[in-house]
């Protein structure tokens with residue numbers, strides 16, 4: 001996604017037309033007003049307490065958060081890390097102990113680029129599999145082909161909270177003896193068969209980053225089941241003051257700026273790269289900061305409430321999209337319930353098909369991922385097995401947009417979003 005500076009309404013430009021225009025004018029009262037993609041609530045009290053615990057003036061919350069995460073997601077072991085990407089890298093490293101050092105890891109061709117970063121960090125060969133555009137889950141024929149070509153580790157990720165048909169993925173992987181890693185970075189609030197997404201993999205991964213359902217400003221967790229956790233693979237505990245301070249600053253920034261009234265300000269700063277999908281090189285694994293763990297303890301009730309509102313808002317939006325609309329929703333598998341981190345929709349021309357893409361962006365509409373993982377140089381260098389095509393992933397690159405579902409999108413803005421969708425060409 002391009003930065004906001006590229007699409008702030010130009011002086012004199014007609015921002016929207018007809019009824020949408022009047023709604024839009026009421027909604028967008030100032031030039032810095034803009035919907036954030038996700039609202040991950042952090043209270044001021046939580047930020048203050050995180051500063052105290054991060055600076056070591058109070059007890060260390062990490063052991064408590066480990067126990068909390070273990071209980072919520074029914075894991076045997078939990079390792080708290082500096083980010084979801086690091087947790088996924090560690091998951092892949094742990095899986096190679098069972099699947100073999102020489103095997104390849106199968107990644108979805110359409111996904112967050114951090115998934116590729118984790119595989120590169122673990123120094124794996126990479127096989128890509130295609131994604132079903134109707135469900136955002138693995139295309140099982142394509143996954144089977146990746147396994148037949150030698151992949152023995154699979155990463156499956158519920159995108160924007162849409163659960164993956166976990167049973168089908170495990171049935172596909174079982175004949176090859178492959179380890180399936182559940183990358184539930186975007187899965188907060190989602191369920192499959194009555195349990196939270198993140199409860200299913202032999203190894204599961206959570207992210208507590210800035211734009212996630214349950215946030216600690218930064219952080220991630222590896223959840224281990226059905227595996228003995230070799231403690232040698234986890235990074236040693238270290239408290240680094242600079243990391244603690246970075247988390248506290250990020251939490252304060254989130255409290256101050258993560259709101260529609262002012263989000264246009266940080267979004268217009270190019271070096272913040274907000275809302276952009278960028279490939280980042282892997283970094284050394286680090287344990288979670290005390291400040292992030294402290295935030296997680298305090299934000300869980302807020303995140304739980306927010307997840308319930310997201311589901312209501314998504315249901316209201318979906319119910320109001322007429323059958324004649326060009327928007328095609330994504331379906332959850334039987335027994336699955338999306339957490340709707342955002343509402344994914346397929347539109348034939350993607351973002352470009354909106355009559356005024358700037359208005360759409362400002363209302364919180366965002367394009368999906370801009371390219372398949374196969375286009376990343378770091379992935380191409382490690383690619384094994386089939387080199388494409390990935391028709392499902394390519395369709396999604398062209399067509400997928402996501403709508404905001406969070407509690408800061410008011411009724412009027414939701415109606416404006418629907419009208420903008422109605423006028424889609």
Ligand SMILES: Cc1ncc(COP(=O)(O)O)c(C=O)c1O
Nearest residue numbers: 083084085112114157185207209
């Ligand atoms: C599917 C997926 N996996 C992993 C990650 C990495 O998480 P983090 O941002 O905490 O590094 C993300 C981040 O958005 C993601 O969407």
